[in-house]
Structures are given as C-alpha cells and as structure tokens.
C-alpha cells in the first residue's frame with residue numbers, strides 16, 4: 001500500500017490524545033540542507049509538508065536546528081540485527097534503536113540469523129519485528145543459498161514475493177565462492193529486480209585468516225588474509241555480471257586493488273555497485289599490534305594505502321555507498337585471545353561521525369555527497385520505498401539532524417544497541433546526531449533515544465511508506 | 466621487568482643483564498646445593514594450553530631451583546578443554562595468588578592479552594604463543610652462542626658481528642621470530658633460509674636477510690646454523706612437495722654439515738626430526754649445542770623468573 | 783651536608799689493624815678464606831688478603847673471593863630488582879675459617895643472607911665477620927668480630943663509603959638525609 005492511497009492522519013490538536021502519543025507535526029527551524037542552504041522544514045502527517053524560509057505553523061512542535069545539518073534519513077544496506085537466534089548479541093528492537101541513534105531511518109538486515117533468512121517465513125518474521133519496534137524501516141535481506149551453505153539456491157523468488165519484498169540477497173559472512181552458483185544467482189534475481197550482494201572472500205586463500213596479510217601479520221604471527229582473496233572474487237564476479245547482464249553489489253570493499261577492479265568494471269559499463277564500511281575508511285591494521293580483539297573484523301583492517309584508496313574511490317564514485325556492517329557481539333566474544341574472538345564491530349551509532357572524520361573533514365565529500373552515499377544510493381540499490389528521498393516538499397518525513405560542530409569522546413553512553421564492541425570507545429570523534437525523524441515522528445530527539453513503547457505506538461499510528 | 470612477552474622491543478642492555486644473571490644461575494647448577502631461596506613463598510603457575518613437556522619441565526626446574534611453589538595447569542583434562550575461557554582461567558589463577566604465570570598458548574598474542582587484561586596482576590612469561598614469539602627460547606639460544614664463543618668470559622658481552630643462519634619454517638616459527646629480534650638486537654648478522662612458501666609475506670621490516678638457497682648460505686661459513694623443526698602438518702599444506710625434497714634442499718645433511726667450518730655452531734630448539742631437517746651426524750657432533758641448549762634453558766628461565774618476580778612489582782618497569 | 787669521618791689514611795690503618803686481628807685470632811694464615819660481599823666488600827677483602835700476605839711469611843696461603851647474597855635476601859619484593867654480582871668461592875670452604883667482609887654493618891640482614899649463601903657452598907669450621915664501619919641499628923642478633931670504626935648514627939643519616947677501586951676517590955662520610963631519608967648499605 002502506498003501512502004498516497006491512505007487517508008491522512010487526523011490533525012493532532014483536534015484529538016483527545018492519550019498522554020503517551022507522539023505529536024507528528026514538527027517545524028524544524030533554520031537547518032542547513034545538504035546543499036548548504038538554510039531552510040525551515042515542516043513535517044506533517046509523515047511527509048515533508050513544506051520546506052523554505054519563514055515557515056510558520058500553528059500547533060506544530062518547534063525544533064531549533066540552528067547550526068545543524070539536515071540529511072535525508074540514513075539507510076544502511078548492511079546491518080546484522082542477530083534476531084532470530086542470537087538475541088544475546090542484538091535484537092531487531094535494540095538494533096533499530098542503535099540505528100535511530102546513529103541517524104538511520106532504515107536498515108537492511110543481513111541473512112545470517114538462526115534460522116537463516118532463507119525462506120519467506122523468516123524474512124516476514126524479521127519484517128514484522130521491525131514494524132513492531134517502529135524505530136526504523138527494517139528491510140530483510142534474503143540468503144542466496146540454503147542455510148548460507150553455498151550449495152543450493154534459497155527460495156529467492158518466494159522471499160521476493162513475500163510481504164518482506166526482498167530485493168537484496170546475500171550470504172554475507174560467507175562468500176558465494178562456487179562460480180556456477182554465483183552465476184545462477186545473478187541471473188535468477190533479474191526476474192524480480194534483485195541484486196546479489198557478495199561478501200568477496202576466496203575461502204581457500206583465507207583459511208584460518210586472522211588479519212590483513214602483510215608485514216604486520218608476519219610480525220604478530222597471525223595468519224594472513226591477503227588482499228588478493230577479495231580482489232580475485234570481485235574480478236570474477238564483475239565478469240560474471242557482465243556476462244549474464246546482471247546487477248551485482250560488492251559488500252565492504254577493503255583494499256586498494258578492489259577499488260581498481262571496480263573502477264575498471266564501471267568504466268566497462270558493468271552494472272556493479274560497491275560499499276565501504278566506516279571502519280575501513282578510518283582505521284588501519286596497526287591498531288592490531290596489541291591483539292585487542294575489538295579491532296578484529298572481516299574483512300580485516302588494512303593498510304593506510306588501502307584506506308586512502310577507499311576514500312578516493314568513495315569520492316570519485318567508484319564506491320557507491322557507505323554501509324556499516326554493524327556486527328554486535330556479547331562481551332565474552334571479544335574478551336579473549338585474538339584467534340578465539342569473533343569478527344565484527346558495532347557501527348550504526350558511530351557511522352556518521354566516522355564518515356565525517358574520514359572523508360568530510362578533509363573535504364573529499366560534502367554533505368550532499370554524504371546524503372548520496374548514506375541515504376539515496378543505498379535506498380536505490382536496495383530498491384526500498386519511502387527511503388532515500390531528497391529533502392523536498394512531498395517527500396516522506398525521513399530525516400536526520402546532525403551537529404557537525406561538536407567534538408566528543410565516543411563512549412558506551414553513545415551506544416544504544418546491545419553490543420559494546422566499538423573500536424571508537426575513548427576516541428574523539430566529530431559531530432553528533434541530534435535528532436532522527438522516521439515517518440514523521442522523532443525516534444531520537446536532542447540526542448535522546450525516544451521511549452520504546454512511545455515509538456511502537458507511533459509506528460502503529462503513522463502511515464507506512 | 467614487568468613481563469617477558471617478546472624479544473621485539475627488548476633492549477640489548479636488558480637482554481645482556483638477563484643473560485648475565487643466567488650465568489650466575491648456571492654457576493649455581495655447578496654447586497652441590499643447586500637451590501636458591503630467592504623466590505621462597507612465591508607461586509609460579511605453568512599455564513599450558515598446548516602440550517610441551519620439554520618447555521614445561523624446564524620452567525618447572527627453574528622455578529623450583531629458585532624455591533618457588535610451582536603449580537602446573539595443563540589444558541588437557543582441565544576445565545579449559547571444556548571451553549573455559551582464558552579470562553576465567555586467569556581469574557582463577559589470580560584468586561589462588563599466582564605471582565608469576567608462564568603461559569604457552571596456541572593463539573598468537575594470548576600472553577599479551579593476559580598481561581593487558583587486568584584479569585590477573587601476576588608477571589607473565591610467554592612460553593610460546595602461536596606463531597608469534599618464544600622469548601626464553603631465543604634467550605637460551607643467545608646464551609648458548611655467547612658461552613660457546615666466550616666461555617667463562619661471557620658476562621657483559623653482546624653478539625656483535627656473529628653471523629647466524631636460521632633455516633626452516635620461518636612463517637610458522639615463534640622461535641625464528643624471537644631469535645631474529647633478539648640476536649639482531651645483540652648485534653648479530655642474521656640470515657633466514659627457507660622455501661619461499663615458508664617465509665612471511667613481507668619481511669622488509671625484519672633485521673634479517675632472506676634467502677632460499679641453503680648451499681649458498683652454508684658456503685658463507687656462518688658462525689651459527691640454527692635448524693628449525695618442520696611440523697608434520699606442513700607436509701599436507703602444499704608448502705613443499707614432500708619431505709624428501711625438503712630434506713634435499715633445506716636439510717642440514719652430512720654433506721652440508723661437512724662443508725661448514727669446524728668452528729660453526731649447530732643449533733636446534735628440539736624436538737628434532739633426524740634425517741629431515743638435520744642429520745644425526747650434525748646433531749650429535751661436537752659442534753651441536755642441542756643438549757647444552759636444554760641445560761642452558763633452565764638457567765635462562767631462572768634468570769627470567771628472578772627478574773620478573775623479585776623487586777617491587779609496582780615500582781619496576 | 784656530608785662530614786668526612788675517615789680519610790684514606792684512616793681506612794688504610796683500619797684495614798691493617800683488622801688484618802693483624804684476623805691473623806691473631808686465626809693463629810696465622812692457614813685455612814683462611816676471605817670472602818667479600820659485593821660490591822665494596824670484595825675490594826676490602828682483597829686489600830685485607832694483600833695485607834695479610836705482606837705481614838705473614840706464608841701469607842700466600844690465604845684465599846680470597848666474593849660471595850654474592852642477592853639471591854638470599856629477604857627483601858626482594860620491597861625494593862627494585864637487584865642485579866646479582868658473580869660469586870667466586872676459591873676452592874672448598876669445608877672445615878676452613880671464612881671471614882666475611884662488608885663495608886657497612888647496619889641491620890644485619892645482608893650478613894644473615896651471606897650466612898645462608900655460605901651454607902649452600904659448604905660447611906666452614908668458623909665464620910667471622912669484618913666490617914669497615916659498624917653504624918648500629920641491628921635488627922638481627924649479629925655482631926662483627928673485626929670493626930674498622932664504630933660510627934653511632936641516626937636512622938636519618940646516611941653513611942657513604944668510597945673506595946679508590948670502585949669510586950675513584952676514598953673516604954667514609956656521614957650525611958644527614960632530608961626527611962624520609964635513605965638508609966646506608
């Protein structure tokens with residue numbers, strides 16, 4: 001159902017409201033739009049009602065956004081919500097809260113849950129959990145292969161046709177390494193406009209791999225994860241995508257060589273898109289020298305040269321988007337020796353600040369670019385409705401207010417999910433998400449995550465995008 | 466010294482002090498009463514997550530000669546094998562009042578994690594971690610080389626200008642890593658010889674030359690040739706075609722041994738694969754230090770335990 | 783402020799006197815082993831042995847060596863780590879007369895450690911103790927047999943012993959420490 005067909009919610013002041021109901025009319029005053037212009041933004045009935053200067057609206061809650069940047073609500077194409085199956089790490093609710101706190105209005109939930117999101121039933125369950133939570137639009141990703149086993153195709157069509165309308169398919173965590181299976185998946189999802197998001201990791205070249213293969217891995221005695229294991233899969237897959245005329249997305253690109261391969265593929269006209277994580281833009285492998293497992297992630301942190309190539313690739317459009325690969329883990333999964341530790345970092349809450357630090361502060365990206373790589377393009381790749389629109393009258397009221405002027409020492413107080421496995425704890429990061437609006441209601445207001453029952457109610461009452 | 470985790474970063478003054486203390490400890494071994502009261506009342510735990518009887522008994526003998534109480538905590542048959550974490554084990558050891566923990570672990574960096582964790586306040590000695598380091602092995606090797614070269618006049622001496630060739634599986638060898646940093650730090654000129662598959666991806670930062678040709682290395686008549694053990698599991702990882710070819714190209718066989726100078730020292734950290742990386746003639750020769758290495762291991766470990774566990778733990782670096 | 787209490791000539795005289803006293807109590811140089819406690823005790827032991835050799839026609843019989851006590855101390859956890867010095871015991875000490883030599887006798891704990899160390903090297907017939915300075919403040923029932931100079935001192939004072947071989951100059955001085963003060967040897 002589209003919003004246009006739905007009757008507008010009755011205007012709030014006329015109703016006898018229960019005390020917990022969230023108002024949905026907001027006048028955001030004096031925000032800087034991504035293009036740098038200053039404007040007032042009136043949100044009403046889940047839409048941007050008006051945008052311009054000198055707007056006044058009786059009955060609307062006024063929000064002073066002087067000095068804040070207004071961005072379209074952020075969209076994360078790569079989130080691990082862990083539910084069902086790993087609720088001690090994260091739930092759809094807590095992951096949604098982390099997302100809202102980070103300025104996101106939509107997340108794509110990766111398929112490596114238990115049971116795996118490889119049937120219509122499981123993806124619909126995740127969708128429903130997201131709707132019930134109400135903080136963000138939770139869009140399930142479907143597994144490419146049954147059980148992520150890399151042996152036979154999952155019911156891709158059934159997931160696409162389900163209420164979850166799955167368009168992105170990924171075995172993330174595992175590479176679809178069988179070239180024939182990859183070819184079939186790429187071909188098959190064309191039937192419903194899907195895309196395969198590949199976790200590019202040649203499995204034989206990365207057996208037991210613990211960190212980037214190079215001088216440091218040799219010194220630390222940690223088994224190497226060579227760049228070529230990623231680059232060779234990307235090279236193979238872009239050629240396969242070209243051959244079958246399919247759309248391909250590459251998850252978490254981490255090496256300079258991968259950027260070169262994707263640049264070459266795009267120049268050749270291959271329909272490939274690519275993402276980079278905030279941590280691969282900012283952090284480098286030298287952090288691993290003390291064996292602190294918070295820095296253990298897959299693909300691993302790489303060299304300074306890789307970080308620079310990724311930044312340049314994001315700036316020139318070779319890399320299309322930033323996606324968090326938010327991967328929460330319980331404390332014990334990181335409080336151990338390196339080999340035994342789990343891969344992954346939480347990233348939703350810190351993503352915008354890390355992008356700010358790595359590519360905005362140095363002028364490689366402006367705020368319009370940020371809106372593109374963190375909202376518009378991920379929404380387009382994922383074929384999700386109601387997300388990634390430019391801030392304009394009539395667009396869904398999905399937006400984020402960000403204060404770029406502050407600096408803060410990032411801490412556990414900044415985390416709203418279950419995982420505290422952030423590599424940024426104790427690190428000074430620029431900027432702060434002040435408020436997040438989803439379907440017209442605030443999920444975060446003045447830095448405060450809004451109460452879960454309030455948001456659940458607001459989610460039920462507001463129009464779906 | 467707060468902990469002994471690596472030889473990388475161990476300055477040569479500290480290393481020489483440790484070797485000199487080991488000389489004093491070796492003197493004790495020559496006395497009728499081989500025991501010192503130094504660590505009376507201290508508890509040393511040998512925390513072994515990996516089987517190594519040789520290393521464990523060496524540390525055990527060292528601790529006992531210094532009158533410490535020794536507790537052997539082996540992963541085999543303990544709660545560790547049932548999945549108890551390093552953290553829980555460390556907290557258990559802290560609760561029983563361990564002053565020193567000698568840890569052997571299959572994961573590189575586990576001793577460092579233990580030292581940095583705050584789970585336990587004991588001094589930590591790395592007795593071999595994964596494919597990372599094995600500092601006391603390197604120290605006993607340096608001690609052995611120094612004694613062979615300088616005899617009773619070893620105290621205070623470094624290894625300036627000594628040529629050392631280390632041969633074998635450098636990639637997976639913690640002994641090689643610790644020796645590279647330590648021996649080079651003491652002034653030795655270190656060459657690594659290995660099949661290219663068994664050399665780490667990038668050794669440009671190592672204070673050592675890398676070569677693939679053992680014959681050429683032998684012809685330079687190095688002062689020391691150190692042969693590394695080739696692990697059985699390497700045979701199946703396509704690192705080299707088979708043991709016969711490995712032995713032919715990278716083994717210290719009788720012919721190569723005969724071409725070494727008669728002053729050359731032949732070392733092996735043990736246990737040896739006779740006939741594979743080293744021939745019996747080489748291993749049993751006068752030039753071989755294999756048995757001295759074992760004896761010196763106790764002296765060096767006594768020195769390490771003494772330097773770690775004496776002194777005000779808060780006040781020392 | 784440091785005040786010199788023994789000059790070089792005083793030290794020489796004291797050591798000569800001690801050498802005579804040792805010979806007298808031992809009725810000659812036979813079976814005498816003079817063991818210095820590092821660092822300055824070793825120097826003093828060598829000087830005493832040299833003096834005995836000058837004094838006695840068969841003085842060459844006297845043996846001299848060093849006995850490190852670091853590993854026998856009971857205060858290892860209370861101070862920074864001490865690097866041990868070499869021990870050199872000349873031959874067997876079984877049944878012989880050992881004279882331990884140290885620069886300053888204070889709490890007596892160093893000598894206690896030396897007696898323990900000596901026990902691990904053998905079983906002397908007699909053990910005697912020679913010190914250049916006895917400053918008092920004993921914490922153990924230990925006394926010196928041969929004393930260069932008794933120097934009653936306060937715990938807040940510090941005794942400095944300098945010998946030509948180890949320090950380049952030669953004197954014994956007493957120094958008042960600020961408040962918490964250091965202790966002598």
Ligand SMILES: [Zn+2]
Pocket residue numbers: 172173174199251252298299
């Ligand atoms: Zn992945």
